[in-house]
Every structure is written in structure tokens, then in C-alpha cells.
Amino acid sequence: MVALESGLGLLLSAAEAVRLELLLFAGFWFVIGALDELAIDVAWLWLKSTGRARTHSLAAPLDPTLIGSIALYVPAWREARVIGPMLRHALAAWPHDGLRIYAGCYVNDPETFAAIEAAGTRPDGTTDPRLTIVVNERPGPTTKGDCLNRCYAAMLHDEQREGRRFRAVLLHDAEDLVHPQALSLIDRELERADFVQIPVRPERHEASQWVSGHYCDEFTDAHAREMVVRAELGAGIPAAGVGCAFSRSALDRIIARRGSDAGPFDPTALTEDYELGMLIGRAGAEGKGGRFVRVRASDGSLIATRAYFPHRLDAAVRQKARWVQGIAFDGWEQLGWSRSPLEFWMRLRDRRGPLVAVVLLTAYLLIALTLVLRLAEATGIYRPARLPPLIYWGLILTTLAFVWRGIVRFFLVGREYGWSEGLAAIIRIPVANIIAIISARRALGRYVSDLRGKGKSWDKTEHDRHPADARPRG
Template identity: 50%
Template sequence: MTHWTLEWLALVEYELLLFAGVFLLVGSLDELVVDFSWAWLRLTGRAKSRRIERHELCNQELMGPAALFIPAWNEASVIGFTIAHALAAWPQKGLRVYVGCYANDLPTIEAVLRGAGGDPRLRLVVRDEIGPTTKADCLNRLYAALETDERRSGTRFRLILLQDAEDMVDPAALILMDRAVDDVEFVQLPVLPEPRPGRWVGNHYCDEFAEAHGKAMVVREAIGAALPGAGVGCGFARSMLARIDATGHGTGPFPVDSLTEDYELGMTIKAAGGRSQFMRVRGEDGRLVATRAYFPARIDRAVMQKARWLHGIALQGWDRLGWSSGPGEWWMRARDRRGPLSALVLFAGYALLVVAGMLWTGRLLDLAPPPRPTVLITALLAANFVGLAWRVTMRFAFTAREYGWAEGLRGILRIPLSNIIAIMAARRAVSAYAEWLRGAVSAWEKTDHDDHPVSGALQAVRVG
């Protein structure tokens, strides 16, 4: 390396330090406010998960008919297990399971019928259109089928639930959500990815959801901000979906031109004056009542899934939902939309490590003068080091809380992997957003699934 090259690298290092250091510090302070808000809620008892006896709820009857919507495309490998488990975990006669499929997806249709095992509560809705369309379009078709059934029977449903084709429901979840819609129009249960030995890509979701659904969502509800729908483990009052459908000219309550219709629906309910609840409840065994599933174990699938989330929430959401009034709501929407900027800052941070390594090598060979950090840089580095240590501690604490201390330690080691996936997903999301601005139609970029936690499901059904 020449002297000129090293001088140029030193300048790049300084600029990267300022850019990454300042924005990483801002992000750390933002998270610190969330952390202390959550801690205050815990100390005052407002964030404590209440306890239930699962066996007391599992066989209670519903207060009114409930419909479970499951949209499906190319899900033959998992959906049979999902339906069999849901029907067994939720034996209530008032439940009806609506599964949306496409005429050109016969393997999924066959898997749905096998999974139902002749249970009359299944309602298979087959689209004539060549699939896939979009997930929201499929959900709207299920909603139209429900309306048809209501007209034929003269009975109106009370509750509509959403799950994905790969999910494992909790036996107590149905009754909890059924009771909740007495007081609110939207209820969201936590989502807990199921860990698998050696699947570092899939297991990094455990760390992120444990912290997001153990802390951030709790704070979000406490400050009165809109709760985003996760698309699974959520229930809606039938009357609220009817109101939203009416404002959309009767085409269905799910926005077909949004990549994250579940997130947007939660925001829409808040804007319409609806009440929402994030429900954290634990059973007698200490296990959280939550939707569980295996998440993508391959990096390309994880990148595709997270890119869709970023595209729909951070980029499309800015255009479609704007900024609502009120500091709490503004804060939460800013957090929702920071993903692309966060990825850029992370990229700058990793680039800084590379440049610093090159300069360190040059100094080791006496080709470059030793560094002369300013007071500002020293303070910035110290603050970021403290922030990183705190973030690592919180990541361990929340992962260990749900999965045990060993998984908590592995969660620390997975932080760089999580960051790399975020950077790759942001690049893909920005590219897709640019195409969308040029007129590209939103498509159903679904995640492929090849495994299902059915063994754990069978154990959960036998509770009590």
C-alpha cells in the first residue's frame, strides 16, 4: 500500500466513523428509551404476563361463531399438519376453518383435505384464477366466502382469525381471543419462532421476535400507538372488518395492493377508532400463549422474506399510511420505517471494520502514522461501545427468557448474521420499491416451507 493510499483510507475511516458512529448512537438511544419504558411498565405491573390454566380454556365453547382464515399457495409440504393440529387444538363446534387455494395447485388442495380428515368444520375455497394472485386477494376471497355462508345460514360470525399455512396454534389462543373481542376490535398474540439445532439462519428470528414481541410491542400498546398485525395469531371483531370493507367499496377488508396487508390492517383499525390489544399470557407450564412456526433456514429465503417486510412496512407504508398525529404514533412509525437507513448504517459499520483493518496492517508495517483520535471520536467510540454492550445484554436477556440461557448465548453470536441479512434484505427491498414506483404490480412473494413442528404440536394438544 502506498502512502497516498493509506492517507485516503484514513480519510475514509474518519468519515465512516462519524456517519456510523452518530447514527448507531441515535439508534442505541432510541432503543434505550424503549428499554427503560418497558422496565417501568414491568415495575408498575403493567407489563406482567398473566397466568392461565390451559386445560380450563381448551374445551370451553365460543361466545359466537369464529372463522379461521388460512391463505395458501404451494404449501403442500406443511399445510396438512397445520390444519390437523388446529382442528385438534381447537375442538370448538363454533369454529370454521376457511382455507384459500388455487385451481392450479392440486398438491396443496389434496394436502388440505388430508389434514382435515373429513372434519366438517373445514371450508375449502378454491380460486378459479391461475395462482398465485396476492395474499390479500386470497384473504378477500375467503372473506367473500364467509359472507356467502352468513347469508345462507342467517348467522353472523363474531370473530375472524388469521394464521399462515405453516403455523402451530396454541390450544388456549382461540378462547382467549374470543373473550378479548368483547372489549377490543383487534387482538394480537405473540409470535415465537421454533428453534432448530444448528439452523443459525432460522434461529436468528427467535432472537428478534423474543425482543420485539416481549418488549417493543408492549411499550407500543402502553403509549397508545397503533398495533401492527403480524398476519398470524391475530383476531378481529367481525363488525370492524365489515366497517373497513364498507369504506373500501366492498372489495374486501384486506388491501390487495399492499405487500404487508396484515401490518396495514392494524394501522387502519386504529385510524378507524378501533381498540387493539397485544395479549401476553402464560400457561401453567410457563409457556407463552403464542403462534409458533419454523422460520426460513436458508439465507436467500430469509433475505426474500425480510425484504418483503421492509418493502411493505418501511417503504410502501410511508406512501400508503403517511404520518399520524401524536408523538407516540410518530415515534413508532419512525421505528417501523428505519429499516433501510439502519441497514445502510450497519453496512457503513462493517465497511469501517475493513478499512480499519487495512490501516492497522499498514501501521503494523510502519507504512502509516499511528491514529490520533480527537476528543469527539473518542467520546463517540466510547458511547457506542457502551450502547453495543447494553444491546447485547438485552438480546441475551429476552432470548434466554423464552428459550433458555444456552439459546440466549447463541443469540449473541447470531447478531452479526442478523445484521448481514438485514443489509442484504434492505438492498433487495429498495430495488423492489423502485420497481413499484415505476408501476410494477405487487406480487405474493411467499416464503417456501419444507418442515413443520408437528411433534411439538402434538404434545401441546395433549395439555391437561
């Protein structure tokens, strides 16, 4: 019995030593992360207080006449369920004569082709001339960048045939619900920028309070706070892949820089939209840079792109793993870093996903070890030593930072989705953390596989519902 107690004591002593080391590691990075987010908060509050970050409201609907023709690319692979409602709604919401939609699909995806064809057919049996179907002869899925480049090639063919030049390229996904005022707003903002991004407003799936809901929390936080700060400070603006437009002059510069006429989108990238936005999004000698535009329509609705995001854990993990790999791992290789302190900071923020996952995993391991030690103390088996003052105050600081983050998230999400969703956003933070941990592990595995020559493919999310199927909230 004495030997058993001695062995248990040694085991608990080792657990306490491990906990101390993990506390030092996690505490350091939690403090760094808290200061990082606090800097964004201070900048955001200052911009709000000075009126520079005010969300403007339109007094009346914008003029539907476009300054120049705009080509909308909608790449699709196995999206027969949602691309029909998406295209029908876009064609109806955007009656602009200067709009041309290029819907990309694959030769081995006849269901999606049929859905696109049906969406372009009018009630009288005629075909809407503003919709062009682009069939990729390479069997899918390739990559999203490859599909977008096929749309670009089709646009060039039409320009030569029709003797005109499109002013800009706009990107949307097959599951998106566009805002009626978005196209006119983007067209207007392209007068002052080479790249325009409007917010993304996820729709929460009623069957998934937690998984689909955490997308609402994260996009609202990013597109109501961080992106506003980045835009006002002049940092590079990452493209979200939807609701973003690029001027033709900027795309021409990208093609010239790459020395390839295949198209402006990197066919080897998993997040080609993010990469393109970062390359164009900073103003410089070559162009006008990017703009993030947060505006409300005259009816009070946010001019944003709505969509249902994954509502199952496995689908959310796959999607976020693709984002982490494309931004954190591939982005490091393809975009490198920057000598600008501001830009360097923002790229650190973009690529922190894997490190955040490690720190979060450490934190949850710390919770388990602490519970074990507290249980041992309560039963009289073992008495842990007092924590060093540095760690003690670090825990207080990180706790206060967590409370502050919860307050900010409650305010941002509650203002956009309702105060009950604001409260739910605080409760959903552990769900987001778990998804982040699993996604980072999957992203690292995929990245290592790519380094071994496996190659990239479009590991996209399957969608079974479009916001047009039900009346959007808000």
C-alpha cells in the same frame, strides 16, 4: 521505491479521511439508534416494575365455549407439505363449535387442495363441517391480500346462507402450530378490543443455528419488550399476520373507508396484515383499538403461535425483503405518517430498516478500513492521526449501548429458549445484520420495479416442515 511509498501514503491518507467521514455518519445514527432503543428499554423496565407489563398466567384452562363465532383464514400457495398438519392440529386443538376455518388455495395448485381436503377428512370418512375450502379461480400466486379477500367473500356467502354473522376474523399461515388455549384467549380479549395479537414464537431448526435462530432472537425481543411497550402506551399495534384477530365491526369500517366491497385486505400490499393492524390498532372514536396479549397457560407454556421460519440465507433474505418493502416503502405511501408524536415515533421505528442497513454496511466498511490502517501502523508504513474527542466518546457510547443490547437480548431469549440460546443470540447479531443489509437492498430493487409497473405477486417463503412433525420445545 520512494514513489511507491509516497503513493501508498497518499492512498492510506485518503482511506483515513474516508474513515473519518464514515465515522461521523455512522456514529451519529448509532447514537440516535441507541437512544431510541434505550427509550423503549426504560419504558419496558418501568412497566415491568409497576406490574403493568406482567405476563399473566392462567390458573386453569379457559372455557372452550366461544362468545361468538370466529372465522379462521388460512391462505396457501404451494403449501401441500405443511398445511395438512397445520389444519389437523388446529381442528384437534380447537374443538370449539363456533370456529369455522376457511383454507384458501388456487385453481392451479391441486397438491395444496388435496392436502386441505385430506386434513378435513375424519377417521370415519366424514368431513369436518368446520373446514371450508376456498378455491381462488385466478391462477396463483396473486397476493396474500387477494387470497384473504376470497376467504372473506366465502364467509359472507356462508353468512347469507346460514343466517348468522361471524364475530371476528382470525389469521394464520399454513406453517403455524396453534396453541390449544389461543382461540379462547383471543375470544375473551375481543370483548375489550377490535384487534388482538398474541406473540409469535419461532422454532429453531436444528440444521440452522444461525439463520433460523436469529428469528427466535428478533421475535422474542419484539414480542416480549417492544410490543408490550407499544400496547401499554396506546400506540398502533402492527399485526404479525398470524395469531391476530379483527372484529367484524372494525373490518366493516375498513371496507367503508376504502369504498370497495372487494374485502378488507389490500390486494396490492405485501404486508396487508401490518397495514390492517395499524389502521385498527389505535383506539379512537370509531372503535376500541388493539391489544397485544402475552399470557402463559396453566402448564407454563407461552400462549403463542409456533412456526419454523426460513433456515437458509436466501429464503430469509426473500422473506425479510418482502417485509421491508411492505412496511418501509409501501407503508410510507399507503399509511403515511401521524400527527401524534408517539405514533410518529413508532412508524419511524417500523420504517427504519433501509436506513439501518446503510448504517450497518457503513460500520462493516469502517471495520475493514480500520484494520487496514492498524496494519499499516503496525508495520511502520503509516501513522494514523488520533481521533477527535467527539468521535472517540461517540465510539465509547455506542460500544456501551451494544453491550447493553446484548445483555437485554441474552435475558429475553434465555428466559424463553434456555440460557445457551441466550448466549447464542448475542453471537447471532452479526448474522442478523448481514441478512438486514442484503434484504434492504433487495427490497429497494423490488420497490423500484413496482414503480416501473412490474406489479406485485406473492413472493412467499416455501415451507417443508411443520412443528407438529416433531414435539415442540418449551
